[in-house]
Amino acid sequence: MSEQIFGAGIWHFATYVDRYATDGYGEPRTVLDAIRLAGQVRDLSVVDLNYPFFGGDFSTADVRAELDRAGLGVIGITPEIYTRVFRKGSFTNPDPGVRALAHELVTEAAGVVREFGADYVKLWPGQDGWDYPFQVDHGALWKLSLDGVGQLASEHPDLRFVIEYKPREPRVHMSFDSVARTLLGIERIGLPNVGILLDFGHALFGGESPADAAQLAIDYGRLFGMDVNDNLRGWDDDMVAGTIHPTELFEFFWVLEKNGWHGAWQLDQFPFREDSVEAANLAIDFLKRVQAGLSRLDRAALAEAQANHDALTALAIAQAALYG
Amino acid sequence: MSEQIFGAGIWHFATYVDRYATDGYGEPRTVLDAIRLAGQVRDLSVVDLNYPFFGGDFSTADVRAELDRAGLGVIGITPEIYTRVFRKGSFTNPDPGVRALAHELVTEAAGVVREFGADYVKLWPGQDGWDYPFQVDHGALWKLSLDGVGQLASEHPDLRFVIEYKPREPRVHMSFDSVARTLLGIERIGLPNVGILLDFGHALFGGESPADAAQLAIDYGRLFGMDVNDNLRGWDDDMVAGTIHPTELFEFFWVLEKNGWHGAWQLDQFPFREDSVEAANLAIDFLKRVQAGLSRLDRAALAEAQANHDALTALAIAQAALYG
Amino acid sequence: MSEQIFGAGIWHFATYVDRYATDGYGEPRTVLDAIRLAGQVRDLSVVDLNYPFFGGDFSTADVRAELDRAGLGVIGITPEIYTRVFRKGSFTNPDPGVRALAHELVTEAAGVVREFGADYVKLWPGQDGWDYPFQVDHGALWKLSLDGVGQLASEHPDLRFVIEYKPREPRVHMSFDSVARTLLGIERIGLPNVGILLDFGHALFGGESPADAAQLAIDYGRLFGMDVNDNLRGWDDDMVAGTIHPTELFEFFWVLEKNGWHGAWQLDQFPFREDSVEAANLAIDFLKRVQAGLSRLDRAALAEAQANHDALTALAIAQAALYG
Amino acid sequence: MSEQIFGAGIWHFATYVDRYATDGYGEPRTVLDAIRLAGQVRDLSVVDLNYPFFGGDFSTADVRAELDRAGLGVIGITPEIYTRVFRKGSFTNPDPGVRALAHELVTEAAGVVREFGADYVKLWPGQDGWDYPFQVDHGALWKLSLDGVGQLASEHPDLRFVIEYKPREPRVHMSFDSVARTLLGIERIGLPNVGILLDFGHALFGGESPADAAQLAIDYGRLFGMDVNDNLRGWDDDMVAGTIHPTELFEFFWVLEKNGWHGAWQLDQFPFREDSVEAANLAIDFLKRVQAGLSRLDRAALAEAQANHDALTALAIAQAALYG
Structure with missing residues (x-):
């Protein structure tokens, strides 16, 4: 196994607010503070940066x-197309002026x-969607989603644009809600430089x-990036990777590896x-357990079990590799 | 409003078993019994029939x-590709002999x-999917799903095949799990006679x-059929339509109507x-409330509210129409 | 029907932040701004006020x-025991100094x-709970929850304390998570002035x-207050009441009425x-539809249907009353 | 660590039907067949038997x-109070004759x-509950639930009765739906021989x-039994223990051990x-990993981390113990 690169969204090292703790879960930090903290993590090599840079008036040179x-x-780079001005949408905002701002x-x-x-430019249009039945014209909304992304991708053919889909939050329903919907949209856009950032x-x-989502995105040639975390399946909890769903995490990385995906x-x-x-x-330590597990995985036996859809044998193989 | 046709799956009039009441929730009924009951419903015109005909050795003429x-x-007609022999899949069964049976x-x-x-022939491959992480090769499984449907559609170009997607049950995850995934597959199959049966x-x-799912399927020219019921969003409860989600039901039919979808x-x-x-x-009585509501809907005002993503105005319009 | 009093949490008229729109969904408002807006609602008589008063240094006289x-x-009055200092809990904070602050x-x-x-004093200890397995000693945490509430209730026997339970958010799991858990705790505390504020x-x-939760709380003599809203059952969306679950809302008010609960x-x-x-x-207009529906409800027929667990008849009665 | 006893519900070794595969997922088996299979499992010592004995007319001596x-x-022994005759409830059936049968x-x-x-006698009144809003009088239903269990417990003071709660299935909502609701009911019944069988x-x-549910039941002196399996949190999938939620499983057994619960x-x-x-x-092999993990757990360090609600340290300790 070659040296694996680890990365993180820089917001991992920010502090947060929510609708209850409106004074925040800690002292505000600037992007520079966050970078300093990121630098203290063992084995972290790259970060994804929000834009504009948060916490002050910083130049690219400062950063x-x-x-x-x-x-x-x-x-x-993740442009913040989900702040107040975009609260009713970025690419799909009913106001053309706000769409222009996005x-x-x-x-x-x-x-x-x-x-x-x-x-890449990472697009997470988290305010594009709807909250209530009857709120929007669904066909028109989806067309605006694709037009917005497509125009940007065609204007910057030298760059990759990745869409990070999510079922919901902060909208009750987000337009790019799933791997399949996003691929359907990307195929409709029809440009080579639009892909998916798959969030586990x-x-x-x-x-x-x-694992299935990764395989599908890879089969369409659209898996341009990925990140991991964990949750209880009912919300985007952004908990520490490996703490709740180690088996699915292990399978996910197995699918990446067997497809030769090396990002x-x-x-x-959060x-x-x-x-x-x-x-x-803690997350990276677990990812190293995953790496070690992959090196121990009995691939031939696993392939045979999967050919028979033999869950028990496949899981016994996976557990033997992951738990050592 | 022209005369609306109402229909039902004939299984609506069967009795059921589950893993606990293995002796069933009532005396077994034959398809002929079920048809007799269906005939007693006010305003029912058409049925969807399971095949083989259940409960006895009945000919097409008998039925x-x-x-x-x-x-x-x-x-x-709904071929029963989800019974014991197909318990590990129909189109995706690991055994080629079982795939041939399907x-x-x-x-x-x-x-x-x-x-x-x-x-149409209705395809509901409810046993095609997986239960556990690591159980299947996801790429291979999806390919078998599409090959199975595609071959049939190409062999019968005079007939329509509709796929009824569902997230899960009886498998923990079903291959055709969503409108977008199914459309993605249908586009890949690339034949004009494969579409979607959208179950509300x-x-x-x-x-x-x-409503959004219907609009998307319509925009791809693939909404070949639909049926309704209700549930609590966490399971396919198949409860009586209109009892839990009247607003979403009303929006769904509004989208069908405004697109001129007249099936x-x-x-x-169940x-x-x-x-x-x-x-x-009880369900059809509610659907008639929906019909009456559609005739009262202030379309111009609704369109304007939707152009502004103005949920409150849109809902006030919808409630005024539905609640009279 | 006597004149019904309508109320609202004053936060209904605030603006909000979340982890994405950290600049807020609108210009900040003070509690005085919010009261002015509340005064513009048709038929609103009472409000629940956060304490401290938000947005400035206001005296009780100002308010x-x-x-x-x-x-x-x-x-x-709702003391804000869920802000930054309480981010790891109020009554259950691991730091006794923070518990004292609460x-x-x-x-x-x-x-x-x-x-x-x-x-009443409303207690919503939203930061009391846990996020991860292994994070807390569950027995110790629950004891602190009960001790914290019990001490206050015993110190102020002239006042009522209401606990508003919720499954989760902002913690991944909140200690007072359900009606039954909260009643179990209240019974253990054993004081007459602790009850439940039931959020629909x-x-x-x-x-x-x-409806069942309300009945249970009433049967224990502990339903001290209630509020309504709506959601998709998977999150506390705090949407407009009546927009998603009108049948459950109608049943809820029916249970209150038949028990003679007149708060x-x-x-x-939000x-x-x-x-x-x-x-x-929009919500109050719907609540008036509910009121009118209650006056039309065929109580004798409904009681008979319920005695038989006859869902279809009961729903037909309820729909006839609600949809007019 | 003393010798741990492993057990299983005998239905683990049956075959199943559901509403789709009405011909079953395999050849029918008798209880004797199932016992023979159970005997082939490594390290299984005890079973829980459905009553009546399934698959034939077997005497206790035969079994x-x-x-x-x-x-x-x-x-x-698990009496089958959830078959056809009990489809509208056992203890809460609207028909007193059926209640008598239960x-x-x-x-x-x-x-x-x-x-x-x-x-113990295991009570799983899976058909006691409701499907629709307005279907039942909730107060009356709950009273019947408690009366039914209480009468039996008082008639057999020499025996233990355990209630196995579950949120739902086959009813859309089951009366004994949670640990707290069940404890509330048990406290109301007020007899020493009614407890909980906690299904993970x-x-x-x-x-x-x-883990929290176990601690609560233990603190009330009511944890009379337990069983494990796994699922995706959205349904009672009854999958193999340890395959999806190893961390929660490990925490669950840790709570049992630290309370000296030795069943x-x-x-x-299924x-x-x-x-x-x-x-x-496969499940028992994983449970042995859990046992070994418990023996490696740094209890002092874990207690200190939990005293601080320090999730990261607690999880690092738990992962070190479980993953070796």
Whole structure:
């Protein structure tokens, strides 16, 4: 096994607010603070950065300097198309002026991707969707989703755009809600530089098998990135990877490996009440258990069991590899 | 409003077993018994028939005679590709011999569709999927799903095949699990005679908006049929339509109407402990409330509210129409 | 039917933040702004006030003056025992100093209840619980929950304390998670002045029948308050009452009425993207449909149907009453 | 660690039907067949037997002889109060004649418990509950639930009665739905010989922490039995223990151990499509990993972490013990 790259969304090292603790779960941090913390994690190499840079008026040079000090590279840029102005949608906002703002912000983010030599612009249009029955014209909404992404991808053929789907939150229903819906949209857009950032927890939350979702995205040539975390399947809890669903996590990485998918293993965790450096360390320690497990996996026996849909044998093989 | 046709799956009038009441929730009934009961429902015109005909060795002529007595037509035939022999899958069974049996049974069902002049062969491959992580090779499984359906559709270009997706049950995960996944598969198959039978309750169960699912299937030209029922969103309860989610039901029919979709309004209910004729009557009575509501809906005002994603106004309009 | 009192949590008229729209879903409002908006709702008589008063340094007199101008009374006071300092718990915080702060804040809130002549101190210890397996000693945590509430109730025998249970959020699991758990705790505390504030949506979210939860709390003499809203059963969406689950809402009020429970009908809604006055109006308009429906309900026929567990007849009666 | 006793419900070794595969997932088996299979499982010592004995007209002597051959003892008897005649309820059936039948069947089962010297009569009133809003008078239903159990317990003070709660299935809502509701009922009944049989999967399905549920039942002196399996939290899948939620399973057994609870570790699995002997073996092999993990657990460090609600440290300790 070659050296595996580990990464994280920089928001992993921020502090958070929610509708109850409106004063936040900790002192506010700037993106520079967060980078410093990320630099303390064992084995972290790359980060995904929100744009605009949070917590102050920082230049790209400021951020780059801090990243250099922390020994971190940039894998992607996530334009914040889900803040107040976008509360009723970014690409699908009923106001064309707000849609233009979304386009503008992503365009800026594309520039930042080029500056950092990052891999992609990450699109998470979390406010695009609906809350109530009868609220929207579903056909019109979906068309705006695809038009918004398609226009950007066609304007920046040199860059990759990744869509991170999720069933819901903060909207009651998000337009890009599942791997299949997102692939359907991507096929309709028809451009080579639009793909999927598969979040393990979003797949679980949506009732998918993350391994199956990964296989499907790979089979369409659209798995451009991934991140992991964990949850109880009923919400996007963004808990520490490996703590709740180790078997599904192990299967997910097995599918990536057997398809020769060799991107970064990223974390998308929200440690509301935990030390964020230790939350990342605990996850990465588990990912190393997964790596070791993959090296012990009896592939021939597993392939035979899967050919027979023999769950018991397949699980015995997987448990023997993961639990040592 | 033109005369609306109402239909039902004939299993609505059967009795049921489950893993606890293995002696069944009532005396066994034959398909002929069930047809007689269906004939007692007010306003029922068509039924979807399981094949083979249950409860005895009945010929097509026997069934036709009973249907004639009951004044019922046949809208579709549902081959039972989910019984014991298919417990590990029909199109995706690991045993090629069982896959051949599935092909053979559906082929017979296609003949029955022709005999009755029905609209479609309904495919509900409820045993195709998986239960455990690591159990299957996901890419191989999905390919078998599409190959199985595609081969049949290409062999019978004169007939329509409709796929009824569902998230799960009896498998822990079913291959055709959502509207988007099914459309993705249908597009890959690439034949004009494969479409979707959209079950309102399956959409709810899968976290979809049934109205959005209908719009998407219509936009792909693939909404070949539909049926309704209700549930608590966490399982395919197959309860009486209108009892739990009247707003979503109303929106669903609104989307059908505004797209000029004029097929039968079918019931897919399982009245385990209820009188099956009265369960159908209660549902159809509610569907007539929906019809009346549609005729009262202020379309111009609704369109304007939806253009603004104005949920409150849209709901006030919908409630005024539905509640009278 | 006597004149029904309607109420709302004052937070209904605030603006909100979440972990994504950290700049909020609108301009911040003070409690005085919120009271002014509440005063614009048709038919609103009472409010539940967060304590401390949000958005500024307001005295009780300031608040009372604004309430008087708006024509509103105070039904309850909700001490904010779920903000940053309480992020790891209020009554169950591992730090005794923070537990003391919680006790102190609730004690102050008790004083405010007396000043306003309100009905109760509302306890919603939303940060009391756990996120991960192995995180807490469950027996110790539950004991702290009961001790914290019990001590306050014994110190203020002249006041009522109501516990608002919820399955989860912001913790992955909240200690007072269900009607039965809360009653079990209240019985253990053993004081007459501790009861339940039953939130309709929390019951739905927890897989309860809100009507059954109300009946149980009434049978224990502990239903001290209630509020309504709606959701999709998978999260505490705090949507507008009546929009998703009208049948369950109607049944809930039917159970209150038949038990002679005559408290205020309160709203606990979070209109993130909607006009908060109109969101309250839409809900209250629906509650009036419910009232009218109750007056049309054929009680004798319903009682007979329920004596037979005859769902179809009972629902036909309920629909006839609600849909007119 | 003393020798741990392993057990299983004898239905683990039966075949199953459901509403689709009405011809069953395999050839029917008698209770004697099932006992023979149970005897082939490594390390199985006791079974819980359905009553009446399924698959034929067998005497207690017949069953005892087969058990002796298999080297198995009887831990409990489960009267089948959920078959056709009880489809609208056993203790809560609207028909007093059916309630009498339930009483009679459980009384017979009590005799069988004495004959076998088993530990308890297990009550799983799975048909007691409701499906629809407005279907039942909730207060009356709950009273019947408690009266039915209470009468039996008072008639047989020499025997233990255990209630196995579950959120739902086959009813849309089951009366004994959670640990707290069941304890509330047991406290109301007020007899020392009524307790809980805690099913790990039912707790997960109901949104409980199984560890917390166990602690609560123990603190009330009512944890009379337990069994394990696994599921995806959205349904009672009765999958193989340890395959999905190893961390929660490990925590559950840790809570049992630290409370000095030393009963049998039973399986309640439904291997629909799997070899039932191998399904039991896979589970017991995992339970032995759990046992070994418990022996490696750093209790002092865990207690300290839990005293601080320090999830990361607690999980690191648990993972180190479980994964070796």
